[in-house]
Amino acid sequence: MLLVWMLGFLMLIFSACARCPLTLTPSEMVVRFGDPVSINCSTSATDVEGMGWETPFGGTGFEPPPVVTWRVEKLEEWTPSPFCYATLVDGSQCTVSPVITVYKTPDFVSVSDMGHGPMVEGREYDLKCDVINVTPVQNLTVTWFRGNKTVLTQTFNESTAIPINTSSTMRFSPQRDYSGLTFRCEAELHLGPKGPKFLSNITSPPYTAVVLYKPFIKACPDHVTVIESAAFSIDMLPCQPDGNPFPTVQWFYEDKLINPSKSLTRTDSGKYTAVVENSLGRSNTSVHITVEYSPSFTCKEHYEITVNDKQQSICEPVGLPTPTLTWFKDGKQMASPQRWKKNDSGKYLLNAHNTHGTAEHTLYLEILYAPEFKEENDSKEVLQGEDVTLSCSADGNPPSNIRWIYTAAVNSNVTTEGKQKTISITKATSTNAGVYICVAENKVGKKTRFVTLMIKGNTSKILFPIIWALLTLLIIGLTLLMVYFHNWQKKRGQYNFVPVCQMSQISI
Structure with missing residues (x-):
């Protein structure tokens, strides 16, 4: 046959x-x-x-x-x-x-990593798709899928009539987001218009990729503002460590390791750094955290302020954002003075406000100022033998310490009455004449005032000698005048005589 x-x-x-x-x-x-x-x-x-x-x-x-x-x-x-x-x-x-x-359709299709095991990001690897017992191979198409995405399609040039085993290889460089993704391949015979219209594809079981990669932190903001009262801690940040193997995470503040579960307070604002590490490496990222809080006062209840000091140097509230400070005196809001005046002493209410709350504080201000004399420098003239009183007083806060600088005498005495210090001189003499210096001093400053005292002599003791000397000179002058007149009349032959005693009576 x-x-x-x-x-x-x-x-x-x-x-x-x-x-x-x-x-x-x-x-x-x-x-x-x-x-x-x-x-x-x-x-x-x-x-x-x-x-x-x-x-x-x-x-x-x-x-x-x-x-x-x-x-x-x-x-x-x-x-x-x-x-x-x-x-x-x-x-x-x-x-x-x-x-x-x-x-003949394949008996089965499978994907393998050819014994490589876990892959490392950045390196090149091959996945192999084995197609078992299929013919005709020249009509075979193998399609690779990563998830649901087609990544490679391969055809074959073999011309065979009997079933054989064949394979397709896909080379790729895995990325970190490939970890956990499935790879699969599908084998399909394309038999042309004479072939069956609906020929099922043979799909491999999924191969789940394991990709090892260096650690990093994702979803970490650059800056975060939190409220102290909310009991915020570092581990509440949205920062998510990632890496394969899964990394360890440590948080540092000012280069010191911290407990990320500890609530942050107002003193904890600053730069925080997270360090993540696994067997493939390490990386870090930083977050600047601002801890805001409601206003408060740490001021005293009583202040002594030197006149003309700036108000801002007295009592400032703490708070973040910086509180708005409002001053009240006698229940009325007042404009913040640029300089304090001596009549500004009194009780004040301070109100501080920011977005997180309000705080109040009451204080008393004592405005201090240097001594101020009520009188200017002066000169005083008295007669010898008169009583003299020199007074000195000054205004100031705290009250001034007043003292006189002068040459002491047995007839002078210093007394103090209230804010005034007085020098009393009994029956002044020439030894009491001179410059008297009043010094007013307190812890703010010192001022001086000068009083010049002049003593005039007693006129009753020196007035008569002077008058008698003048009368004597007058008599002598008249006598000389009469002699001169007599001589002149004699020369002309006419003479008038006036008795000397009569002239003495006239003079007296």
Whole structure:
């Protein structure tokens, strides 16, 4: 039988270019290994004496036209090559053969990392897709998926008729976000228009990637503002450490390791640094935290302020944001003075306010100022023998300490009455004359005032000698005048005499 098939096959070759009045239905077919197959061979020619099918393992025998059928209940040949032949009335023969493609879908498909184990970010790796027992390989397409995304499609150039094992390799550099993703491959036979319309793809079980990568912190803000009363701690930040292996996390403040669960207070504002570390490396990130809080006062209840000092140097509230400070005196809001005046002493209410609350504080201000004299420098003239009083007083806060600087005498005495200090001089003499200096001093400053005291002599003791001297000079002058007049009259011959005693009486 095999010899007959071979002879028929040779006849097919030699008659390939000759016209053969046979028609195959279908002339091309795609059939799965083990499925039934049936092909009709027919002719409309009138000169065909008989026809039949031949295969390497037998045929249908010689049958009269117009149709002869080749039928197999279970096709178990990978390269079937049946042919239909016809014997014409002139004794010649011709043959035709169908084109039959036998296919087999893979037994299974799998993905492996070829023993690499966990992958490290940044390095290159190969994943292998094994397709087992498939044919025809030249019609095979392997598609790679990362998650649901297609990343690679591969076809094959092998031309085989029997099932073989084949594989597809995908090379890639894993990224950290690949960790936990699944990779899979699908094997699909594309058998053309003659093949089945709906041929299922064979998909591998998913391969879950494990990617090792250096640690980092994500979702960490640059700056955070929190409220002290909210009991905020570092571990409440949205910072999320990431890395594979999962990293350890340590928080530092001013280069010191801290407990991230401790609530932050107003003194804890500043820069905080998180350090994350695993076997592949370490990294850090920083967050500046501002701890805000409601106003409060730490001021005293009593202040002594030097006149003209700035108000801002007295009592400032603490708080963040910086509180707005309002001053009240006698229940009325007052404008903040630029300088304190000596009449500003009194009781004040301070109100501090920011977005987190309000605080109040009461204090008493004592305005201090240097001594101030009520009188200017002075000069005083008295008669010798008179009583003299020199007074000195000064205003100041605290009250001034007043003292006199002068040359002490037995007839002088200093007394104090209230804020006034007085020098009393009894029956002043020339020794009491001079400059008297009043000094007023307190802890704010010192002032001086000068009083010049002049003593005049007693006129009753010196007035008469002066008068007698003047009268004597007058008498002498008159005498000389009379002598002169007498001489002048004598020269002219006329003389008038006046008794000397009469002139003395007139003078007196």
